Amino acid sequence: MTTTIANDPALQVLIDRVHSARAAGAQLCIRGGGTKEFYGEIPQGEVLDTRVLEGTSSYEPTELVVTTRCGTLLAELEATLAKEGQYLPFEPPHFGDPEVDARTRGATVGGMIAAGLSGPSRAAVGSVRDHVLGATLLNGKGEVMTFGGQVMKNVAGYDVSRLLAGSMGTLGVILEVSMKVLPMAPATLTLRMEMDEKRAIAQLNAWGGQPLPLNASAWWDGNLILRLRGALAAVQAARTLIGGQVVEPQFASPFWTGIRDHTDEFFTSAHAAVAGGAALWRLSVPSTAPPLGLSGELLIEWGGAQRWLCTAMPAGAVRDATARAGGHATLFASRDKTPGAFAPLQSPLDRIHRELKKAFDPAGIFNPGRLYPDL
Amino acid sequence: MNAPIPAAAIAANERAGRRAEVVAALSDALPAHALLWQREDTVPYECDGLTAYRQQPLVVALPETETQVAAVLRECHRLNVPVVARGAGTGLSGGALPHALGVTLSLAKFNRILKIDVAARTATVQCGVRNLAISEAAAPHGLYYAPDPSSQIACTIGGNVAENSGGVHCLKYGLTLHNVMRVRGFTVSGEAVEFGSEALDCAGLDLMSILVGSEGMLAVTTEVTVKLVPKPIVARCIMASFSDVRHAGDAVAAVIAAGIIPAGLEMMDKPMTAAVEDFVHAGYDLDAVAILLCESDGTPDEVAEEIGRMEAVLKASGATRMSVSENEAQRLKFWSGRKNAFPATGRLSPDYMCMDSTIPRKRLADILLAIQEMEKKYGLRCANVFHAGDGNLHPLIMFDANDADQLHRCELFGADILETSVHMGGTVSGEHGVGIEKLSAMCVQFAPEEREQMMAIKRAFDPKELLNPGKVIPSLARCAEYGKMHVRRGLLPFADIPRF
Numbered sequence: 112m113t114t115t116i117a118n119d120p121a122l123q124v125l126i127d128r129v130h131s132a133r134a135a136g137a138q139l140c141i142r143g144g145g146t147k148e149f150y151g152e153i154p155q156g157e158v159l160d161t162r163v164l165e166g167t168s169s170y171e172p173t174e175l176v177v178t179t180r181c182g183t184l185l186a187e188l189e190a191t192l193a194k195e196g197q198y199l200p201f202e203p204p205h206f207g208d209p210e211v212d213a214r215t216r217g218a219t220v221g222g223m224i225a226a227g228l229s230g231p232s233r234a235a236v237g238s239v240r241d242h243v244l245g246a247t248l249l250n251g252k253g254e255v256m257t258f259g260g261q262v263m264k265n266v267a268g269y270d271v272s273r274l275l276a277g278s279m280g281t282l283g284v285i286l287e288v289s290m291k292v293l294p295m296a297p298a299t300l301t302l303r304m305e306m307d308e309k310r311a312i313a314q315l316n317a318w319g320g321q322p323l324p325l326n327a328s329a330w331w332d333g334n335l336i337l338r339l340r341g342a343l344a345a346v347q348a349a350r351t352l353i354g355g356q357v358v359e360p361q362f363a364s365p366f367w368t369g370i371r372d373h374t375d376e377f378f379t380s381a382h383a384a385v386a387g388g389a390a391l392w393r394l395s396v397p398s399t400a401p402p403l404g405l406s407g408e409l410l411i412e413w414g415g416a417q418r419w420l421c422t423a424m425p426a427g428a429v430r431d432a433t434a435r436a437g438g439h440a441t442l443f444a445s446r447d448k449t450p451g452a453f454a455p456l457q458s459p460l461d462r463i464h465r466e467l468k469k470a471f472d473p474a475g476i477f478n479p480g481r482l483y484p485d486l
Numbered sequence: 487m488n489a490p491i492p493a494a495a496i497a498a499n500e501r502a503g504r505r506a507e508v509v510a511a512l513s514d515a516l517p518a519h520a521l522l523w524q525r526e527d528t529v530p531y532e533c534d535g536l537t538a539y540r541q542q543p544l545v546v547a548l549p550e551t552e553t554q555v556a557a558v559l560r561e562c563h564r565l566n567v568p569v570v571a572r573g574a575g576t577g578l579s580g581g582a583l584p585h586a587l588g589v590t591l592s593l594a595k596f597n598r599i600l601k602i603d604v605a606a607r608t609a610t611v612q613c614g615v616r617n618l619a620i621s622e623a624a625a626p627h628g629l630y631y632a633p634d635p636s637s638q639i640a641c642t643i644g645g646n647v648a649e650n651s652g653g654v655h656c657l658k659y660g661l662t663l664h665n666v667m668r669v670r671g672f673t674v675s676g677e678a679v680e681f682g683s684e685a686l687d688c689a690g691l692d693l694m695s696i697l698v699g700s701e702g703m704l705a706v707t708t709e710v711t712v713k714l715v716p717k718p719i720v721a722r723c724i725m726a727s728f729s730d731v732r733h734a735g736d737a738v739a740a741v742i743a744a745g746i747i748p749a750g751l752e753m754m755d756k757p758m759t760a761a762v763e764d765f766v767h768a769g770y771d772l773d774a775v776a777i778l779l780c781e782s783d784g785t786p787d788e789v790a791e792e793i794g795r796m797e798a799v800l801k802a803s804g805a806t807r808m809s810v811s812e813n814e815a816q817r818l819k820f821w822s823g824r825k826n827a828f829p830a831t832g833r834l835s836p837d838y839m840c841m842d843s844t845i846p847r848k849r850l851a852d853i854l855l856a857i858q859e860m861e862k863k864y865g866l867r868c869a870n871v872f873h874a875g876d877g878n879l880h881p882l883i884m885f886d887a888n889d890a891d892q893l894h895r896c897e898l899f900g901a902d903i904l905e906t907s908v909h910m911g912g913t914v915s916g917e918h919g920v921g922i923e924k925l926s927a928m929c930v931q932f933a934p935e936e937r938e939q940m941m942a943i944k945r946a947f948d949p950k951e952l953l954n955p956g957k958v959i960p961s962l963a964r965c966a967e968y969g970k971m972h973v974r975r976g977l978l979p980f981a982d983i984p985r986f
Contacts, residue, residue, distance in 0.1 A: 173739040174846050196745060233686065240692055241664050254935040262844040263657060263876040264916035266650045266699045267924070267931055268940050268958060270663070273695035277687070294745035316605045320629065322716040322784065344787030397684040399606040416686045438685040454689040459677045464690055466946035470939070482690065 121163040129253040141280040144217030146207040178289040181221030202230025227277025230371040231327035234413035246272035249284040251472030280478040282471040298346040301363035304355035315414040330411040381421040390445035394418040396438030426450030515557035522546040536580040543584030560676035571702040573645030576637040579921030613644025629714035632659035650699030652917035657875040663698040668711035674948040702954040704947040718783035727774035727807040734776035735851030737803035750781040751875030758869040762823035765830035835884030845912035847877040864899040878916035920958045929965035
């Protein structure tokens, strides 16, 4: 099946909105399901609902490529892929009310790309960015442009489509995106063992250097949970080598979903603490960084490279400690956003960011201040 | 039709005056031996792996330290002199072709491996370190650097970053972009800049996405941190023969449809097989119309299981003969022909032009048959190697560059392959880059506003447009001219005049 967005009447609606915003000097807040509204700086501008442009434009399982419009529900895309035994390997999160079923919470494909967040398997399989093959973008001049394509290898011109992953909608409206998908692995197994933080970090990195099908990891409160995924023979061999207790699939599957969607016990408590004035930080550090010694509740993912910290510590202290470890700290959820959601940029990167913003959106229409207050 | 402005076309006195000015400015920045401008010294830099186009650089600078790189850039920026960064010069699209009024910045002396971090599985190296040297340094730790372009014994990591180089294992292990964590370098004005980090992401926009593959147009790379991956315990390869191109193409889709992601999946056509067999004597089936190399890696049990599944799929797809490598020596022998496809072709013909486009996998047979028709149309031979798993083609068009008409027909043949690839839903460059070779083809793939958006990105990094100017993004005028020529369907008027 192949359909093109050029014939979709919703496309013209979006283009017209950009032109009229430009004429009126107005600003637009690009919004899909709104499940990540809490993320980044505070949304500003008139809402531009991307859900008007929805549906899968083309999907051919033997090409391992799916092309989907921005407003398509992430859950719907995942269901389409699952019918063919395929999936999005980077496990994008479905945020929103945990009381509501994940399939109806409403995260969209456009929001998945714009936020650029990946789930538990990211260290093993790559990020959202790594799976983008092409994208069609509506820029600030109201021009519809396609970059990349529907093929695995493509170096014709700058790779603008991947730049959109994590751009928080500041460069334009992501209208359609082509992604690389993969067949589901034949075997998955979850193991649990007790281990302190320091040893868990060292052990995860040691395993990472061996040819093991280690797909995801989570350490919290003295417990290390591992997910193996791959060929049956490889998973069985790794299980013997790694040891630990097997977590039965009926418990393992919801556990990983809870980590992915931030609905498990750690994140539920963190959200409660945030409501009470604490902050939830996402610390992105080299996987080998030793324990940072910051006070608060800690959950470690990605083989040590992503550490969630729920704390009342001052932002400066968290950011400094993370930077010293070679990483950056994102103020993921907090009532007080004054420290800035994302770690500040140094020169010349800050200047390049401002110039790039102008190159895509010269009138500053899209998601003003959502990534950085002056961008 | 993609040829550069000949240096002769620029007034000799203008060039000499400019050269004196640039040499004087750079003399303070570099030791005397690191600055070349006499013709006999600059000749080795007149082209890269795309030898059909040559240009004398104004000056060649060979800095040895980052301080010198910064100083060269600062001076060139002040004098508005174009800068073309260069690694090993193995690129196949003319990305490192010199600028007649510019400085070629050779980074060959940045050849040190700075750190292999075994625990973090990363290597930090200077930009001039060869691709294969990284894997060799990591090998004692059971690790390697995954992207393996055919030129890996010679090409540098800095050049790989510039081109987003691929190789034969991309479907499973990704491109350069997927394996680079951090790039240190300098902006056009000589400011130090760092993209990415040793963490898995960094704050702000993902600038690494556009830096990798930007062909030296956004910044100059001096240091790179790459990801290392554990070496699989074992790898085995199936060599399968097909008597029909369509069966071979369908077999590629069937392998993927079976839920298998091969470590490598390559195709060679009959002329290519004959050429490489003569060169490496690997025991290829010379009667086959197409040969597939299909590789599995992992634990011994895992590989045995996957090889069994692959064999069943290939057999069902019509493979006429199959052999499976029984040991590492045999596996390397299977690959030796594929890895030597270019030199083997070099023995058949005085010159060859290596094309590089990507199409959806399902169109493999269609494009191969179309290329066979083009051989008749342009009166030139073509041998084909495909990264079939990625749908990435490398037709090698054979010609004699001393015959102007053959070069001209070769260019038309190449352009026809690229345009056919775009029409089949593909792209004009899979892994070799656009450089100068595919400027006209970019007019076919991208609309004016898309090309202008790319130019705007370049200006965000390089407002004076001094870094490798004239590459990758064709001007509006050039595309208008190409469009006019296009109407004539391959019959170029005034083929001897330079076109920019």
